[in-house]
Amino acid sequence: MPYLCLLQEGNESLPRLMDKAQQNGYAVIAAPINTTEIPLEYEEAPICDKQAEFTYPDLIFPSDHWNGKVINVLSDTMDCDARDMVVRRNAEEVLKRDISWAEHLQYGGYTMLRLKSGNNLNMARIASSNVKGLLLAQVPLYNAKVAHSTWRRDINDAELERLEQEDTWHWWNNFRWAADFNPKIKVVLELCESDRPSLEVVRRWLGEPVEAVIVPSTMFICNRQNYPVLPKAWQEILSYFMRARVNIIISSDVHDNSLKLYSEYMLRFQEIHADVHELQSFEDVLEEPLQPLYDNLDCYTYEVFEKDPAKYKLYQDAIEQALLDRVPDAEKKQKLTVIMVLGAGRGPLVRSALNAAENTGRKVRVYIIEKNPNAIRTLTAIAKKLWNNKDVHIFSKDMREFSPPEPADILVSELLGSFGDNELSPECLDCAQKILKSDGISIPCKSTSYINPIMSSKLLNGVRQVLRHETFGRQKQATYHTHAESGFVVLLKNIYNIGLPQPLFEFVHPNPQKPIDNSRYKVLRFEVIMDCVLTGIAGYFDTVLYKDIKLSINPETHTPGMFSWFPMYFPFSEPMDVKKDQTIEIHFWRCVTKQKIWYEWCLASPFHTHIHNHGGRSCPIYCT
Amino acid sequence: MPYLCLLQEGNESLPRLMDKAQQNGYAVIAAPINTTEIPLEYEEAPICDKQAEFTYPDLIFPSDHWNGKVINVLSDTMDCDARDMVVRRNAEEVLKRDISWAEHLQYGGYTMLRLKSGNNLNMARIASSNVKGLLLAQVPLYNAKVAHSTWRRDINDAELERLEQEDTWHWWNNFRWAADFNPKIKVVLELCESDRPSLEVVRRWLGEPVEAVIVPSTMFICNRQNYPVLPKAWQEILSYFMRARVNIIISSDVHDNSLKLYSEYMLRFQEIHADVHELQSFEDVLEEPLQPLYDNLDCYTYEVFEKDPAKYKLYQDAIEQALLDRVPDAEKKQKLTVIMVLGAGRGPLVRSALNAAENTGRKVRVYIIEKNPNAIRTLTAIAKKLWNNKDVHIFSKDMREFSPPEPADILVSELLGSFGDNELSPECLDCAQKILKSDGISIPCKSTSYINPIMSSKLLNGVRQVLRHETFGRQKQATYHTHAESGFVVLLKNIYNIGLPQPLFEFVHPNPQKPIDNSRYKVLRFEVIMDCVLTGIAGYFDTVLYKDIKLSINPETHTPGMFSWFPMYFPFSEPMDVKKDQTIEIHFWRCVTKQKIWYEWCLASPFHTHIHNHGGRSCPIYCT
Incomplete structure (x- = not known):
């Protein structure tokens, strides 16, 4: 479940901000790592020295809070990529100091850094050199200049192209190339009422590691019941991010009194647009393709595939249609159709074939061919129990070497992999077609x-x-x-x-x-x-x-x-x-x-x- | 929590064994993978063919049962290491067939194989070639022959040595060497009333990956209340395994009526002897040593170490004792002791020093030296809040470069690593001793x-x-x-x-x-x-x-x-x-x-x- 975070600047006390956030339904807070300066150099720091007055020490939270409930926002007033060397060096020092403090507070938490242009390679170099937790790069969802230029007729193509290079996606792209696509670096997208992008821009962001979107509280408008809601067009954009399980950060003013209303709205919105399904844990997980011809599938794999609610019904439909086409009603009592199930596994296609015969009232003989001796065991047990009054014959054979007592009318197989032919269905079926009658068919064809x-x-x-x-x-x-x-x-x-x-x-x-x-x-x-x-x-x-x-x-x-x-x-x-x-x-x-x-x-x-x-x-x- | 397993042979139905086990408090069952033969070769297997009558197909359990609740015991009637080639080949076929069926049933479950001698390299080769789940090698805890020979006077040393080579630990050792210490292969130790080993033999097993011990129900004796209990000497042996979180397999006859009594006894026994503590998840996990001189420690690391209940109390005791020895009662009002805490972190040793001063009524001035600027921040905050009426001075410095305003009476540090000097305490303290008075001391010394x-x-x-x-x-x-x-x-x-x-x-x-x-x-x-x-x-x-x-x-x-x-x-x-x-x-x-x-x-x-x-x-x- 994605988290809801409250981002506020100018709070005097982080623990109070945490309390406020939690009372209003936000699990996480985001706040500047420090509202006053940390001195760059320490010498003796006597107790009453005013220069060393810090806003907070690490002790204000236990370390699990620092690591799971606080996004530390680094200072963004300095420019690490400034042309002026003095300015640049100074900015580098501040960034390193901030990062050092963030790393002190967190062993695996969140640190957020605002990108202000595509000119950010030096900042990327420093910030990405030693990321312990997640480093979040904050960029606007879309660049105001590019947004506006698409409505203007006075701009030529060359100018437009130059402007497009200024798009905020490029800011991010420059940054993460420099950081070599480090998986600990993610992007946080800041929405802005005036800069609404096309849906293609949104779709492109969905190929990126988007940690969260920042919704400024100023984007909320009042509905007829006087509750804050988001404008329709923004709802559509946000729904894309909700389906991608992106987290939400509400940024607001310290004095905002509607925090609870925003969080209730966003949680409801998340719930409505969430993409919840049973296979979530498989998303974007790389698996080696099965090689059922080389390896025998196991009981677990068969069990998973047999549970598919759509596949075997469609196979049954196909066999029914073929039986009806090949055997006219008038001949249905006499004419026997020989169906061969090639690579039967534990028998789901046999069930489809027998159901199809029953539904159409056609006479069938089913040859079951399976090379995995372990699956044969299951098939034999099922045959004994459920198919003992059917014309069913089990063969423990590789279909490429199978010589049946008679040729087939219909070959039924499910040898297809994710890429169609990658489990070698062409090679297997080409070999098997020698056992097919000249007018016989293959399902699939x-x-x-x-x-x-x-x-x-x-x-x-x-x-x-x-x-x-x-x-x-x-x-x-x-x-x-x-x-x-x-x-x-x-x-x-x-x-x-x-x-x-x-x-x-x-x-x-x-x-x-x-x-x-x-x-x-x-x-x-x-x-x-x-x-x-x-x-x-x-x-x-x-x-x-x-x-x-x-x-x-x-x-x-x-x-x-x-x-x-x-x-x-x-x-x-x-x-x-x-x-x-x-x-x-x-x-x-x-x-x-x-x-x-x-x-x-x-x-x-x-x-x-x-x-x-x-x-x-x-x-x-x-x-x- | 370790599991309790019921091992029975000769059951006609695995699902009924599972029911019986669960009703009697056993979460897992172990049973022969097949009580009748699986034919080695399948041709057409018509439904009513008697030769193909299997005891069970995979469908009797869903795959999560096969993977978590069943230990498949492979046939052990054949000898893969027989000298006779025909016998050996036949045994290999049976083993491969059994393993193939076990792999079909399980994608990550338990398969158990009995070792019958140290002559098992060929079996190891076959069984370990493709282990998907856990392969359990079952061996007696101790060899009867070796057990008995230690009591005999008629055996000379050479003979005894030869016999010791027959010890069952060698059976396991030969097997796992052949399998190159494959982490998916574990050992299951079968206890036997007549073959009780020394505790040293038990301790040696604790360096091995012991998955479970098999306790034959015949080992139980009746106590005065007529409940089955284990003999005292065996209780001691078993308590070692309980502390090592080894699982328990009760092996019994099909007609045994005391299953529930055994399970109750064993669960109670497990509970009494379990080694439960907060750091369990760290056991045998390899971690790179900290390098606090090179890296600054973070807030989480400080927090963990500060929670140690023993360390800082002993430091306080040591400082108290030193203060008492160095400052006689008569001088306690005047004589100031300069304590320097080297590498103070977030201040636990400073607290120990201040407590020691308070408890002994001695006057102290504490210099706090810490090189990590992030920790200085915490120290400054603590000093402001808790130590503002104490004679405490914070220095943000590497102790090796520190020049204090006055020399120290006592240096206090905790620079020791797991191997004593591995966090470079000798190098640091040698450098720091220049700031020590000629009669000054170091804690530790x-x-x-x-x-x-x-x-x-x-x-x-x-x-x-x-x-x-x-x-x-x-x-x-x-x-x-x-x-x-x-x-x-x-x-x-x-x-x-x-x-x-x-x-x-x-x-x-x-x-x-x-x-x-x-x-x-x-x-x-x-x-x-x-x-x-x-x-x-x-x-x-x-x-x-x-x-x-x-x-x-x-x-x-x-x-x-x-x-x-x-x-x-x-x-x-x-x-x-x-x-x-x-x-x-x-x-x-x-x-x-x-x-x-x-x-x-x-x-x-x-x-x-x-x-x-x-x-x-x-x-x-x-x-x-």
Whole structure:
């Protein structure tokens, strides 16, 4: 649950501010680290020396308060990036002194620093050199100048471009590049009534590590019941941040009497717009893709997938439709349809097939083919208990080596991974189609992968972390990855879509091609709408089960409620600044040998990169 | 809280065993993974085929039961290390099949495997190749043969030595060496009424990763009230394991009716002997030693240390005693004692000094010297509020550069680290003694470090983990450690003391030596009492504050209640088997340059090792 914080300057006592905040529903306070100066040099500091009169010592709070309930706001009156050396040196001293005091108070708390322009590299260098807790960089959500210029006709394109470089996102971008995307540095966005940005600007911020938004109390207007509320247009913007679980800081005057009304409003607003779901803990967590052909899935994995509320219903619909199309009503008593479930796991597709037969009144014989002997055990037990009056046959076999007593009318399989073909469904189904009648069909009959370039500071750091820890799932698969060249499965959340997903590779089943070639190569181009940082490529797929019955994890057409697949993420080894109107040209390969399949990817525009995962060195998919 | 588990063989239904266990107070069950065979090869397995009749499929429990509430006991009728190749191959197949099924049921649960002799390397190879959850190696606590031989007079030394090699600890030791001390492999010790070991054997087990002890229900005897209890001698042994937070498995017959009585008894026993304290979460956790001379301590660290209930009281006692000795009652109105608190932090020693003056009625002037400007802030605030009528003077200075207006009678400091001199108290106090009167004293006046060789599988893995993650505290101190050559601070728990601690280096204050040389070199020898594995060296210290007032973290003389210092651990880069009656010869150095101080250590007997931390490459202690 995000926190609500009260930011006030000019309080005489932090403990009193804390009391006031807590009485009014704020869990956290933000306040200047010191309202009076800390002397830079100490010599003997006798008790009654006026120069050494401090506003507060550390003892006013126990250390858990300093670490969880106080955001220390550093002084912002000085300019560490001033041209004048004396001014600059003095500013550096004040910043170092403030940081030293903040580090003294906190071992893992929050320190906030205001950026006042994009000219902040020296400040970034000093502030990021030793971050113990979280360093929050405070910037306006949007720059007034840029905001206003979009309404003006007297500005030419060159001038507009120059102004856009002044956008506050660039202030942040300069700062965090200098700090090498340090995951302990997050951004705090200050809203301003007069500077309302487009929703695209808001979406771009959602690819950044946004810790909180600052809502000035002056933004509240009174509704008809005379309660303070936010203007509609700002509500929409704020709702984006609420879905991203961003915290809220209310900044107000010391004498403000409506603190409780703001907090009640914001808590209600948070509640309404919160994105609460069961899989929250998976968001932006990088996982190594499953390799069900190489590894046998375990009981837990089967159990999770079997709980998908949408997938097996759609499979059942598809089989029903196919049975109705292939067996006219008149023949339904005689004509037997042979359904082969390839890779049956613990049997959810068998259930779909048997339900479809029952619902349509068609006669079916179901061959169940499964290579995992542990799953066979479950299937046998289920068959004994539930399917003992059905025409059901279990085979403990790899489908690629299976010779059935008769050919199939319908092949049913769910061999698709997050990127469609990445669990080798083309290779498996191509092998299996020899057991299909000439007029037989495959469910699914087509799968398509999609990609788009994205910005995500969180995933960038996730990949760096994985590389650092070198813990790649199970020990036997541990490999030393010299480059960030592995594809990951990840529930994408904290990202900005630089372009919309475009179709990449397509596979159809049965495959009429002779000889079959499942290698692929495609070049896709994406226009950059706003300056941003390219960190990697998101991957999705959709599949046609039968006619118009489809499954999709492409965000534009996502099957409602289906959770069996999270998207893919293919990182670039380094983040790259890309500019508005530039074209991102991605080259993507699917490479095939007898032993393994793998993807390779690179960028050809606006920059060149090396080919990632070249020769499958980082993430091969094994065929046996 | 440790769990209580019920182990029964021959149950027809696992869910019924689970019900029975839970009704009788057992949270976990252990049972053979399968009471009937799983066929090794599956072809078509038609529903009514008798050969394929399984006892249970995975569906009898949800996966969280398989992962947290069931210990799967693998078949132990086969010998993977048999000389006969056919027998061996067959055993390998059965073991692989069992493990495959266990892995199917669990993604992070418990699998248990019985060791039947020390001849188990092939089994270790197979079983440890891919451990997803915990692999528990079940061995008898002690070998009957060895147990009995100690009572026999007809056995000569050579024979006894041979027999001792048969001790069950060697079965485990062979197994885990083959598995390279894999932290996912733990040992389960089966008690047996007739084979009661010495307490030294028990203590050795406490250096191993003991997951549980198996108590056969036949070990219970009836007390006068006719309740089942354990014999006194076994209670003592079991109490060791309870303090080590080992889990308990009661093994019993299917028809046993006293299950509830056992569980009640064991839970009560656990409660009585549990080692519950506030610092539990620090046990066996490796921490980088503080470097207060290089880094300024933060508010949290000060707060923790100030809470020590014993330390400052003993300092106060020492100062009181010194004041009484130095100022006769007759002179107490006139004679002023100048006390200098060196490295005052936030002032706990100042409080001790002022209390001592008050209690003895002696006149004192206190100079407070502290180099951390953040702590000065706190001191100034305290001085203003609490010490404004005292003769107290604060100096924001490094004690090594401090020139006071007058010399001191008593220097008071707490610059000692876990290893005594490792926070450079000798260097600091040697510099400061120039401000001491010729008859002045230092509290403390002496410190001594101690070491002893230890066995700890947990710390061995802890060091390996640290090396893997390369996360050494704060970023600025990050170094790539090619060898396991860093000293750590760690609350030792899961260890076996191979020998008792012996004094290593001694420092006295004031130091009469001219010129002063704080480098040291000493060789210490320890006799090995039982075969075991040497993993590293534990370090402690004690200090004389004044006369007989001491602080100690040496386990033999530990100051009651004091928690300010955890022991040190100096690892060897590889574990080493050492044998009874061998001599462990440790060479230990304290090396000194102007910029840094460091320790080096190596073994000269029974093996040679390279010199660890040579030149201070892994853990230097900086002087500035």
